[in-house]
Amino acid sequence: xxxxxxxxxxxxxxxxxxxxxxxxxxxxxxxxxxxxxxxxxxxxxxxxxxxxxxxxxxxxxxxxxxxxxxxxxxxxxxxxxxxxxxxxxxxxxxxxxxxxxxxxxxxxxxxxxxxxxxxxxxxxxxxxxxxxxxxxxxxxxxxxxxxxxxxxxxxxxxxxxxxxxxxxxxxxxxxxxxxxxxxxxxxxxxxxxxxxxxxxxxxxxxxxxxxxxxxxxxxxxxxxxxxxxxxxxxxxxxxxxxxxxxxxxxxxxxxxxxxxxxxxxxxxxxxxxxxxxxxxxxxxxxxxxxxxxxxxxxxxxxxxxxxxxxxxxxxxxxxxxxxxxxxxxxxxxxxxxxxxxxxxxxxxxxxxxxxxxxxxxxxxxxxxxxxxxxxxxxxxxxxxxxxxxxxxxxxxxxx
Amino acid sequence: xxxxxxxxxxxxxxxxxxxxxxxxxxxxxxxxxxxxxxxxxxxxxxxxxxxxxxxxxxxxxxxxxxxxxxxxxxxxxxxxxxxxxxxxxxxxxxxxxxxxxxxxxxxxxxxxxxxxxxxxxxxxxxxxxxxxxxxxxxxxxxxxxxxxxxxxxxxxxxxxxxxxxxxxxxxxxxxxxxxxxxxxxxxxxxxxxxxxxxxxxxxxxxxxxxxxxxxxxxxxxxxxxxxxxxxxxxxxxxxxxxxxxxxxxxxxxxxxxxxxxxxxxxxxxxxxxxxxxxxxxxxxxxxxxxxxxxxxxxxxxxxxxxxxxxxxxxxxxxxxxxxxxxxxxxxxxxxxxxxxxxxxxxxxxxxxxxxxxxxxxxxxxxxxxxxxxxxxxxxxxxxxxxx
Numbered sequence: 001x002x003x004x005x006x007x008x009x010x011x012x013x014x015x016x017x018x019x020x021x022x023x024x025x026x027x028x029x030x031x032x033x034x035x036x037x038x039x040x041x042x043x044x045x046x047x048x049x050x051x052x053x054x055x056x057x058x059x060x061x062x063x064x065x066x067x068x069x070x071x072x073x074x075x076x077x078x079x080x081x082x083x084x085x086x087x088x089x090x091x092x093x094x095x096x097x098x099x100x101x102x103x104x105x106x107x108x109x110x111x112x113x114x115x116x117x118x119x120x121x122x123x124x125x126x127x128x129x130x131x132x133x134x135x136x137x138x139x140x141x142x143x144x145x146x147x148x149x150x151x152x153x154x155x156x157x158x159x160x161x162x163x164x165x166x167x168x169x170x171x172x173x174x175x176x177x178x179x180x181x182x183x184x185x186x187x188x189x190x191x192x193x194x195x196x197x198x199x200x201x202x203x204x205x206x207x208x209x210x211x212x213x214x215x216x217x218x219x220x221x222x223x224x225x226x227x228x229x230x231x232x233x234x235x236x237x238x239x240x241x242x243x244x245x246x247x248x249x250x251x252x253x254x255x256x257x258x259x260x261x262x263x264x265x266x267x268x269x270x271x272x273x274x275x276x277x278x279x280x281x282x283x284x285x286x287x288x289x290x291x292x293x294x295x296x297x298x299x300x301x302x303x304x305x306x307x308x309x310x311x312x313x314x315x316x317x318x319x320x321x322x323x324x325x326x327x328x329x330x331x332x333x334x335x336x337x338x339x340x341x342x343x344x345x346x347x348x349x350x351x352x353x354x355x356x357x358x359x360x361x362x363x364x365x366x367x368x369x370x371x372x373x374x375x376x377x378x379x380x381x382x383x384x385x386x387x388x389x390x391x392x393x394x395x396x397x398x399x
Numbered sequence: 400x401x402x403x404x405x406x407x408x409x410x411x412x413x414x415x416x417x418x419x420x421x422x423x424x425x426x427x428x429x430x431x432x433x434x435x436x437x438x439x440x441x442x443x444x445x446x447x448x449x450x451x452x453x454x455x456x457x458x459x460x461x462x463x464x465x466x467x468x469x470x471x472x473x474x475x476x477x478x479x480x481x482x483x484x485x486x487x488x489x490x491x492x493x494x495x496x497x498x499x500x501x502x503x504x505x506x507x508x509x510x511x512x513x514x515x516x517x518x519x520x521x522x523x524x525x526x527x528x529x530x531x532x533x534x535x536x537x538x539x540x541x542x543x544x545x546x547x548x549x550x551x552x553x554x555x556x557x558x559x560x561x562x563x564x565x566x567x568x569x570x571x572x573x574x575x576x577x578x579x580x581x582x583x584x585x586x587x588x589x590x591x592x593x594x595x596x597x598x599x600x601x602x603x604x605x606x607x608x609x610x611x612x613x614x615x616x617x618x619x620x621x622x623x624x625x626x627x628x629x630x631x632x633x634x635x636x637x638x639x640x641x642x643x644x645x646x647x648x649x650x651x652x653x654x655x656x657x658x659x660x661x662x663x664x665x666x667x668x669x670x671x672x673x674x675x676x677x678x679x680x681x682x683x684x685x686x687x688x689x690x691x692x693x694x695x696x697x698x699x700x701x702x703x704x705x706x707x708x709x710x711x712x713x714x715x716x717x718x719x720x721x722x723x724x725x726x727x728x729x730x731x732x733x734x735x736x737x738x739x740x741x742x743x744x745x746x747x748x749x750x751x752x753x754x755x756x757x758x759x760x761x762x763x764x765x766x767x768x769x770x771x772x773x774x775x776x777x778x779x780x781x782x783x784x785x786x
Binding site: 044113116125128132137138141142147150155156162169170175190193195197198199252253254265386 | 598661
């Protein structure tokens with residue numbers, strides 16, 4: 001069995017630029033959900049979300065041709081590659097697997113909105129240049145010299161996690177010695193409007209696992225993990241943050257937006273990932289839950305966790321309570337949080353959790369992060385279309 | 400090493416609709432589906448041609464409930480998926496994975512969703528339409544319709560998403576992650592894509608040469624959009640033999656990289672243990688856009704020994720869309736078995752000596768290549784051989 005090591009990290013998040021800002025934000029127990037400024041919110045039931053602060057965005061790979069999401073992706077990717085210390089020749093063989101959903105839709109919307117209202121709007125060649133999700137991979141690959149296999153995975157809210165699973169398989173198959181994988185998304189009007197239309201957005205900052213929760217909050221960002229075989233990492237003396245010991249992807253085949261009520265797809269993802277990692281459920285110290293704050297997701301995820309770990313059998317928390325639901329970036333930002341939790345021995349909190357839901361019978365690390373040594377943790381990501389991804393990480397040393 | 404074979408085909412296109420048996424006659428006839436766009440008016444547009452799927456095709460194959468619930472591009476995908484599992488004899492098997500390639504997703508629904516808001520504000524937003532704005536909506540519809548519980552992956556890239564989906568499926572089976580995968584591509588001709596690409600000069604239009612799809616021809620002046628879905632059932636040879644399934648052809652290897660000058664073809668050939676001089680034919684993603692066609696040739700010439708291998712493209716029949724790559728793979732299984740290569744239906748003034756003109760051409764019973772590259776993006780190579 002090929003062992004996959006995590007050797008580089010990069011992030012842009014509502015807490016700011018870089019992995020340190022991301023971790024400092026998580027470790028502080030702050031909530032980055034605030035009134036939205038990048039899109040119009042008049043008439044919607046919610047007006048809040050977790051944006052990457054404007055003060056930081058201005059400095060990210062500025063270019064009139066690049067979409068906001070491209071700039072997030074590039075900045076975080078550059079950080080992860082530098083952190084991994086991959087040389088230029090090594091980068092030329094490195095695979096790139098990008099989880100994406102919105103692409104440059106924010107800029108395309110500006111063009112479409114203006115046109116529909118009879119205005120001139122931005123130059124369509126610029127506005128539409130990045131509209132496809134795959135443009136992130138084109139921009140990152142070309143700019144950072146990644147010449148290995150390249151894929152853009154669109155699996156809704158599990159895209160970022162799925163990209164890590166695909167990258168691990170690419171490395172294990174020998175198609176590439178290393179890979180940069182993760183996800184990126186910017187807040188878009190269509191996404192915000194859509195979740196509002198589905199009545200899945202909480203008017204207040206989301207209250208994941210709380211009995212009074214009313215839905216999610218939108219967020220944005222990017223996170224990348226550099227992966228390679230453990231042998232390759234050791235041979236070049238790379239720092240190893242953690243081991244991606246197993247992963248699994250399943251499909252509910254049930255409904256376009258709702259999870260299968262029995263949670264069987266989620267259960268199968270968790271059990272298969274642990275089987276592939278050769279880990280028993282009791283070995284898992286912490287679950288970084290998908291935890292969106294919607295009534296259905298949180299309840300069904302808890303039901304699936306109960307089946308795998310037993311009632312209260314594992315510690316769980318949700319990063320979305322702090323940074324909102326960052327869509328395609330969620331799976332990779334949360335994978336990154338899981339890796340850092342293992343490395344630092346600190347479990348991020350579920351903030352805004354005041355009144356625990358009795359249907360979620362787990363210790364959800366309410367409000368305050370908790371120091372504790374961790375050896376094994378899993379990260380769950382679930383998406384529209386019933387797409388379930390579980391990643392299992394093992395600690396391999398300090399950060 | 401796990402050997403990987405194709406055991407089923409499902410195609411919904413203007414060229415043909417059905418399983419593997421439907422493809423041979425379509426390739427023999429060489430009939431093109433390209434004609435004036437009928438789904439919407441092209442008055443005021445720069446171009447007017449596309450290879451559409453006739454509306455009657457879907458009416459015959461999709462039930463009333465699905466026709467009401469699913470967007471048109473999802474209907475194309477569900478129908479092709481259903482044809483593929485029927486062709487392979489795996490109906491009702493839940494332990495099947497799915498890989499769907501698409502270039503544009505369901506942009507028609509995305510535009511309709513946005514238009515609802517712009518016309519009526521918050522009240523105009525359709526909660527039912529919103530999931531269609533995410534590109535995995537077609538894969539979701541196929542998984543639900545066919546009850547597929549394995550991984551369901553949607554891949555997006557320019558020009559070669561269908562080829563990439565097949566390559567990923569081959570990797571899943573070869574790597575032991577899956578026994579069976581339904582893989583292919585789907586796109587539709589939407590007014591927005593047609594208008595924008597036409598306006599950007601990315602499609603063929605009357606410019607001294609007639610509007611049309613003419614890959615590797617001196618008169619080529621742009622791609623013609625196509626639509627449809629083509630799916631293959633990709634399976635391990637052991638699995639196929641165990642269940643007594645027919646294997647249409649073997650996919651000896653798949654490789655993909657980013658860029659024209661990457662060693663994609665060499666990697667695929669090496670993995671297949673096939674030398675370039677053993678390759679007897681090539682299906683190329685050349686769409687009839689001079690710059691894109693030139694990129695295909697540069698990539699092929701980057702791999703020594705392939706310069707004079709018979710070269711074809713089905714883009715003049717089916718138009719450029721995500722289903723074209725899997726259609727090429729399906730056609731490659733036919734070529735591997737029948738020993739005939741359909742030529743480029745519109746070729747009159749070849750730019751490349753290896754490009755073969757209209758009609759069927761006899762080729763040796765040896766492995767062939769399905770290849771494609773996006774000018775500034777991904778390159779995919781698949782080695783297809785008789786079983």
